[in-house]
Amino acid sequence: MEDFDLESASEDDLDKIQQIAEEGGLCHYPKPVLRWLIREKFIMAAKKGGRTIAYFSYLIFPWIKRAFLLQIGIKKEHRGKGLGSKLLTLLCQKMKRENGTKEIFAHTLKPRVVKLFQRQRWSVFARFFGVAVVQKAIK
Numbered sequence: 001m002e003d004f005d006l007e008s009a010s011e012d013d014l015d016k017i018q019q020i021a022e023e024g025g026l027c028h029y030p031k032p033v034l035r036w037l038i039r040e041k042f043i044m045a046a047k048k049g050g051r052t053i054a055y056f057s058y059l060i061f062p063w064i065k066r067a068f069l070l071q072i073g074i075k076k077e078h079r080g081k082g083l084g085s086k087l088l089t090l091l092c093q094k095m096k097r098e099n100g101t102k103e104i105f106a107h108t109l110k111p112r113v114v115k116l117f118q119r120q121r122w123s124v125f126a127r128f129f130g131v132a133v134v135q136k137a138i139k
């Protein structure tokens with residue numbers, strides 16, 4: 001696994017986040033939406049040598065102790081080396097530590113991504129029209 005630093009994303013990461021999302025076939029989030037997520041500290045960026053190589057975004061619902069992973073994206077040349085799995089672990093740890101989150105959800109259309117979640121002990125919570133909603137209890 002390559003080394004990286006994980007930090008809250010800033011305005012400087014905006015373009016890179018959009019590029020990584022596009023490259024990964026993820027839904028396009030317009031800049032105002034990303035700005036709001038950044039302001040709320042709902043995006044973490046993984047950096048290597050000062051460059052943004054990955055990010056994940058989420059929403060937190062502290063009043064019900066739940067969180068929702070919106071997107072996770074990794075620059076093409078950094079995929080398949082364990083970074084995605086590591087980021088999912090760090091996400092769960094962060095949610096537990098900072099927000100007392102007890103359950104986290106995510107959704108994807110991609111069967112390979114469902115497998116990745118399952119390897120990280122997430123379960124399929126629901127399926128509809130090709131979308132898999134995955135869930136993990138955080139202990």
Ligand SMILES: CC(C)(COP(=O)(O)OP(=O)(O)OC[C@H]1O[C@@H](n2cnc3c(N)ncnc32)[C@H](O)[C@@H]1OP(=O)(O)O)[C@@H](O)C(=O)NCCC(=O)NCCS
Nearest residue numbers: 024072073074079080081082083084085108112113115116
């Ligand atoms: C999905 C993603 C975050 C996984 O990160 P990663 O660092 O490649 O994941 P890891 O190295 O920890 O694990 C590799 C596993 O990821 C899954 N995977 C899904 N898409 C992949 C891709 N394009 N390249 C490599 N692995 C991918 C597979 O399950 C793979 O395991 P396999 O090789 O046995 O099939 C990353 O591939 C990515 O950014 N893809 C494009 C964006 C995306 O699909 N995001 C998730 C949508 S909800």
